[in-house]
Amino acid sequence: MAAMACSMGTTVAPRAMVALESTTSSLANYRVSFVGPISRRSALVAFGAGNGSSRVTMAAAGAAAPKNKGGKKEIDESLLTPRFYTTDFDEMEQLFNVEINKNLNEAEFESLLAEFKADYNQTHFVRNPEFKSAADNIQGPLRQIFIEFLERSCTAEFSGFLLYKELGRRLKKTNPVVAEIFTLMSRDEARHAGFLNKGLSDFNLSLDLGFLTKTRKYTFFKPQFIFYATYLSEKIGYWRYITIFRHLKQNPEYQCYPIFKYFENWCQDENRHGDFFSALMKAQPQFLNDWKAKLWARFFCLSVYVTMYLNDVQRTSFYEGIGLNTRDFDMHVIVETNRTTARIFPAVLDVENPEFQQRLDKLVVLNQQLIDVGKSNAPAALKALQRVPAILGFVNELLALYLMKPVDSGSVDLVESEPQMVY
Numbered sequence: 001m002a003a004m005a006c007s008m009g010t011t012v013a014p015r016a017m018v019a020l021e022s023t024t025s026s027l028a029n030y031r032v033s034f035v036g037p038i039s040r041r042s043a044l045v046a047f048g049a050g051n052g053s054s055r056v057t058m059a060a061a062g063a064a065a066p067k068n069k070g071g072k073k074e075i076d077e078s079l080l081t082p083r084f085y086t087t088d089f090d091e092m093e094q095l096f097n098v099e100i101n102k103n104l105n106e107a108e109f110e111s112l113l114a115e116f117k118a119d120y121n122q123t124h125f126v127r128n129p130e131f132k133s134a135a136d137n138i139q140g141p142l143r144q145i146f147i148e149f150l151e152r153s154c155t156a157e158f159s160g161f162l163l164y165k166e167l168g169r170r171l172k173k174t175n176p177v178v179a180e181i182f183t184l185m186s187r188d189e190a191r192h193a194g195f196l197n198k199g200l201s202d203f204n205l206s207l208d209l210g211f212l213t214k215t216r217k218y219t220f221f222k223p224q225f226i227f228y229a230t231y232l233s234e235k236i237g238y239w240r241y242i243t244i245f246r247h248l249k250q251n252p253e254y255q256c257y258p259i260f261k262y263f264e265n266w267c268q269d270e271n272r273h274g275d276f277f278s279a280l281m282k283a284q285p286q287f288l289n290d291w292k293a294k295l296w297a298r299f300f301c302l303s304v305y306v307t308m309y310l311n312d313v314q315r316t317s318f319y320e321g322i323g324l325n326t327r328d329f330d331m332h333v334i335v336e337t338n339r340t341t342a343r344i345f346p347a348v349l350d351v352e353n354p355e356f357q358q359r360l361d362k363l364v365v366l367n368q369q370l371i372d373v374g375k376s377n378a379p380a381a382l383k384a385l386q387r388v389p390a391i392l393g394f395v396n397e398l399l400a401l402y403l404m405k406p407v408d409s410g411s412v413d414l415v416e417s418e419p420q421m422v423y
């Protein structure tokens with residue numbers, strides 16, 4: 001999933017925390033947040049902001065990274081680093097109670113459950129010796145950016161794992177079918193995160209998921225917002241993976257690390273997860289069929305797209321390292337995700353209007369100004385003053401993007417008659 005930052009919602013004290021029991025891993029969809037500069041130093045946690053630091057354990061001597069006394073690498077997080085989420089589980093129970101909600105299409109959920117039980121990727125995530133030797137060949141600045149990619153992805157997957165696992169647990173009595181699907185999705189995310197964490201071991205590192213679970217601050221989103229954010233995260237994750245996979249298939253000279261070869265089947269997991277959230281939203285038409293839903297749908301689209309764009313432009317060397325043009329890649333992912341999202345969301349942004357990317361690029365410039373101010377040695381008060389014009393400009397661009405003429409889309413009826421998306 002992708003994290004929406006501070007601006008998008010009130011971060012309230014969680015009513016029910018996601019259980020902290022497991023340290024198994026998972027990959028995620030792209031959770032994002034905006035507001036304030038997106039810093040390259042915010043290496044961890046693909047789903048949101050938070051305080052507290054995350055850490056990477058040095059698995060072998062000689063790994064190049066600053067260490068503290070305990071041999072751990074501490075990583076600073078900015079306001080924009082990805083987050084972990086929690087929700088109102090009591091409300092979730094109400095929403096999925098078949099006695100209360102007559103919109104729940106039990107036959108559809110049964111058929112989705114059969115898909116998840118089939119577990120098409122059960123034997124897909126098997127490593128081979130290519131990984132380690134490929135990692136050894138990645139040197140220079142690309143090495144650090146590669147590590148960051150693995151860390152962020154692993155943490156984002158893990159974030160999905162925690163949320164889905166708890167939803168599976170909490171909905172067991174109310175709606176066993178929906179609960180089991182959540183549990184099976186947490187299985188997928190655990191598998192994804194575990195695979196990424198093994199990738200980190202090729203770089204003599206390991207993400208301390210237990211530490212992360214215990215120390216991260218969890219952001220509370222009402223169920224309605226969890227649905228929007230998670231749907232977008234899954235679908236944007238799908239489009240990111242499949243786009244990278246197809247690109248590297250056509251340009252094998254850039255295939256510098258074997259993890260990308262797994263993306264084709266992997267992204268099908270994310271696609272299934274997104275389709276499940278689509279079915280969940282159809283069962284809650286009140287989240288799709290009024291003017292407030294349209295405003296929220298646009299807001300979540302904007303948050304996810306802007307955060308991804310700003311984050312990725314900060315990491316251009318990663319995308320260039322695998323032969324992609326970062327901005328072109330991002331716009332392709334945004335356009336495709338938006339087209340997919342238009343099948344279910346009641347309104348989406350007009351991302352295919354050239355003005356959309358022009359404004360994104362203005363945000364990139366303003367974000368860089370904020371980062372530069374942050375890095376300067378000026379006194380704190382002066383820095384605060386220096387930030388004002390950039391923040392005002394940033395807010396102005398965000399508003400202009402949000403207020404661009406939207407595209408009316410989605411229809412519960414229309415979605416029901418559409419075939420499943422295949423790529």
Ligand SMILES: [Fe+2]
Binds near residue numbers: 189270
């Ligand atoms: Fe995943």
Ligand SMILES: [Fe+2]
Binds near residue numbers: 028160189234237269
């Ligand atoms: Fe997923």
